[in-house]
Amino acid sequence: MRPSRHLTAAPRLSLRKAAPVAALSAALCLAAVACRGPAASAGAAYGTAPATAPATMTPAVPAKALLTVRKTGAGYVLATSTGRTIYWYSADVKGSGKSTCAGTCLTAWPAVAGAPVAAPGVQLAGQLGTITRPGGVVQATYNGYPLYTYAQDMAPGEVTGNGAAGAWHVITGAVLSPSPASAAEASLRDASPAASATPTGTSSGYGY
Numbered sequence: 385m386r387p388s389r390h391l392t393a394a395p396r397l398s399l400r401k402a403a404p405v406a407a408l409s410a411a412l413c414l415a416a417v418a419c420r421g422p423a424a425s426a427g428a429a430y431g432t433a434p435a436t437a438p439a440t441m442t443p444a445v446p447a448k449a450l451l452t453v454r455k456t457g458a459g460y461v462l463a464t465s466t467g468r469t470i471y472w473y474s475a476d477v478k479g480s481g482k483s484t485c486a487g488t489c490l491t492a493w494p495a496v497a498g499a500p501v502a503a504p505g506v507q508l509a510g511q512l513g514t515i516t517r518p519g520g521v522v523q524a525t526y527n528g529y530p531l532y533t534y535a536q537d538m539a540p541g542e543v544t545g546n547g548a549a550g551a552w553h554v555i556t557g558a559v560l561s562p563s564p565a566s567a568a569e570a571s572l573r574d575a576s577p578a579a580s581a582t583p584t585g586t587s588s589g590y591g592y
Contacts, residue, residue: 447497447498447499447522448498448499448500448501449464449496449497449498449499449500449501449524449531450464450465450500450501450502450503451463451464451465451470451500451501451502451503451506451508451512451524451526452464452465452502452503452506452568452571453506453508453560453561453564453567453568453571454467454469454540454541454568454571455541455565455568456469456541456542456543456554457541457543458543458546458554458556459554459556459557459564460556460560460561460564460565460567460568461543461554461555461556461560462508462526462531462554462555462556462560463540463541464496464533465503466540467539467540467541468533468537468540469533469534469537469541469542469543469545469546469554470496470526470531470532470533470554470555471493471531471532471533471534471545471546471552471553471554471555472526472529472530472531472532472552472553472555473485473493473529473530473532473551473552474550474551474552474553475551476529476530478527478528478529479528480528481515482515482530483495483515483517483523483530485530485532486518491535492534492535492536493532493533493534493535493545493552494532494533494535495517495521495523495524495530495531495532496523496524496530496531496532496533497521497522497523497524498522498524499514499522499524500512500513500514500524500525500526500531503571504571505570505571506561506567506570506571507561507567508526508560508561508567509558509559509560509561509562510526510527510555510559510560511526511527511528512524512525512526513525513526513528515530526555527559532552534548534552
């Protein structure tokens, strides 16, 4: 039996109608691609930003440690700006750039932190310097020895740590100033600085 004309014409009609629809769909798809912005980076889907150059870091400038001369029971000694007596430790090696005091030692003998400078009106005979402790703390030095205070000195001018264990000493004598009394007076009144001198030999309270 021959198929009717009506049945054979139907597919042709549907094909003719489908062609414009397909063309329209393709045009819309192209338009959507054209209107879309640039493709996002793979990382953007996860909220990450493009890598940027690291900011340049400026090294921190250490704080200042103001040093002065103070009259005590052990004579005129090197002291902090608040009057705390300063000590040196004979177990440290002069000029080594290191401190042998750490842990519980450092709790009992806190480091004098900061770059040392003489108080106004005071000239010291010794050479001021610094070392950098593990962890980055800058510690003041005098004539190559790291400087400390003593936790048991409860008030300015106390020297209870002098001679402790035969290893802890105040800084006094010629290595401190040729005229410590004048230096001490100058530190109190901010007057003319005392004359400086080159330390010689071994002096009381400070050995080489």
